[in-house]
Amino acid sequence: MTKENVIKILEEIAVLLELSGENPFKSRAYQNAARNLEKLDADIIDMVKEDRLAEVPGIGEAINKKIKELVETGKLAYYESLKSSIPPGHLEMLKITGLGPKKIHALYEQLGIKTMGELEYACHENRLVELKGFGKKTQDNILAGIEKVKLYNTRRLYAEVATDARELLSSLENNKDV
Known part of the structure; x- marks a missing residue:
């Protein structure tokens, strides 16, 4: 250790x-x-x-x-x-810009939100607007943050994919039909 x-x-x-x-x-x-x-x-x-x-x-x-x-x-x-x-979704929600532990806890206590999907659904239903410490702007920022997290979850670092990419390229180069 x-x-x-x-x-x-x-x-x-x-x-x-x-x-x-x-x-x-x-x-x-x-x-x-x-x-x-x-x-x-x-x-x-x-x-x-x-x-x-x-x-x-x-x-x-x-x-x-x-x-x-x-x-x-x-x-x-x-x-x-x-x-x-702690619901596992709460750790994932920490990736959302502007959403810290206190707000995540408040969302859980007041709305029972455990996952990012539930949070997104609550935002689309405008349920966050009425909560103390939240508002329309915060709700919109959370929705934008969720979209960013979704986008970044589909991307990979070069170091993570370089070996696989080289293997794929090599197999394509060695294939006469391509």
């Missing part, structure tokens, strides 16, 4: 806590712990072995235990539990 992996999981926990409507201070504690670990020059594995994580500002007893579990086992039960408690 690398420091970068630990930081990534702490940041994801912060987002998952916001998505679940947890106390904002709890979410912020995980964000701060991740930020402080980024600044750390020492090896996180050594710090865990030497029980020195508490020296890092922003890492209290609870987060210390979670980092220790993560480094020692490669897994974190708390993280897995949090992930399973």
